[in-house]
Amino acid sequence: MYGRSRERVNRPPVLIAPPLTLEWTQDLTAGIGDGSPVLVDSMLFVGNLRGELYALNARTGIRVGWVALGNAIQGTPLINGNLAIVALSGPHEALLAYDLLEGKVRWKQILGDLHVSPLLIDTQVYTANTSGTFFCVDRATGEIRWTFELPGNTTLKGIRSTPAGTDSGVVFGADDGAVYHLDAFTGKLRWRIAGDAAIQAPVVIFRKTAYVTTLRGTIMAMDITTGTLRWVNETGRPVFGPLLVDSIRAVVGTTGGQVLAFNSSSGTPLWSRDLQSPVNSGLLGSDSVLYVGTLKKELVALRTVDGTVLWREAVPGRIKTTPVAGIRRIFVATDERLILSFRESAQ
Numbered sequence: 559m560y561g562r563s564r565e566r567v568n569r570p571p572v573l574i575a576p577p578l579t580l581e582w583t584q585d586l587t588a589g590i591g592d593g594s595p596v597l598v599d600s601m602l603f604v605g606n607l608r609g610e611l612y613a614l615n616a617r618t619g620i621r622v623g624w625v626a627l628g629n630a631i632q633g634t635p636l637i638n639g640n641l642a643i644v645a646l647s648g649p650h651e652a653l654l655a656y657d658l659l660e661g662k663v664r665w666k667q668i669l670g671d672l673h674v675s676p677l678l679i680d681t682q683v684y685t686a687n688t689s690g691t692f693f694c695v696d697r698a699t700g701e702i703r704w705t706f707e708l709p710g711n712t713t714l715k716g717i718r719s720t721p722a723g724t725d726s727g728v729v730f731g732a733d734d735g736a737v738y739h740l741d742a743f744t745g746k747l748r749w750r751i752a753g754d755a756a757i758q759a760p761v762v763i764f765r766k767t768a769y770v771t772t773l774r775g776t777i778m779a780m781d782i783t784t785g786t787l788r789w790v791n792e793t794g795r796p797v798f799g800p801l802l803v804d805s806i807r808a809v810v811g812t813t814g815g816q817v818l819a820f821n822s823s824s825g826t827p828l829w830s831r832d833l834q835s836p837v838n839s840g841l842l843g844s845d846s847v848l849y850v851g852t853l854k855k856e857l858v859a860l861r862t863v864d865g866t867v868l869w870r871e872a873v874p875g876r877i878k879t880t881p882v883a884g885i886r887r888i889f890v891a892t893d894e895r896l897i898l899s900f901r902e903s904a905q
Contacts, residue, residue, distance in 0.1 A: 766782050875894030
């Protein structure tokens with residue numbers, strides 16, 4: 559899934575240390591939306607804005623297969639067993655399950671314009687549309703289990719914030735500026751917390767705390783159990799990407815070009831680093847290093863403890879999607895229709 563797990567904590571289990579060397583590039587023939595690629599074993603899956611789902615050999619970049627599914631794929635595909643569950647946007651919008659082994663669509667459910675990356679909890683898939691409806695559907699059949707409408711949504715404000723989940727709940731932000739926590743089994747509202755602006759960044763959950771950012775640059779950390787605010791702080795500029803959270807820090811990039819670290823428990827500022835280029839996506843954590851993609855066409859490695867720049871590399875295109883990692887490599891999508899694979903230079 560997007561962010562490696564239902565909690566959306568984008569951290570591989572090992573250090574991928576800079577400097578890195580570009581290993582391969584692959585042209586996807588169309589632009590890539592907000593969702594990152596997803597790595598499953600040695601296979602990299604990515605959707606493009608022409609509605610095509612690609613499977614690439616992650617070690618070589620060679621295209622293993624592709625399929626045209628309809629309209630634009632904005633989010634990250636969900637890969638579960640032999641099923642690719644993909645959210646489509648635009649005039650042919652739908653959530654669908656494509657069987658990767660048999661090469662056919664297993665089910666398709668018309669749910670409206672979908673911009674979020676699907677979430678899987680147990681046997682249920684969760685998604686939301688740009689008119690403000692949140693859905694729970696059965697993974698195997700696509701049958702709608704329940705729906706939740708944003709309350710008082712007469713202007714049809716939407717949901718563009720990719721949800722995160724726990725064993726029994728889902729958390730997401732919305733264009734109405736609020737954060738919602740729903741029961742994963744019934745769709746019942748557990749709590750709602752109002753923010754100061756629309757929320758489009760994905761939610762991140764770490765140790766029973768949900769972290770969200772708003773388009774005004776406000777960071778909110780909320781206790782999932784009680785629905786109370788643990789802390790609030792400001793970045794000063796709009797934020798479109800999720801926080802990168804561990805037991806010590808919550809780090810985020812802003813459209814003002816700053817990467818900011820806060821204490822994840824208290825919200826106290828720890829450090830800031832000016833990259834002099836807008837950051838439009840989430841960060842990738844790798845042990846003592848974090849990686850940032852910028853709109854200045856750079857991939858930058860920072861030391862997690864203090865934000866020191868360890869390495870930076872020019873890339874062909876602006877980075878608007880969150881980098882992902884695995885098999886000792888980092889994968890980056892750019893707005894030049896390219897997927898790039900970097901590996902440690904020592905290997």
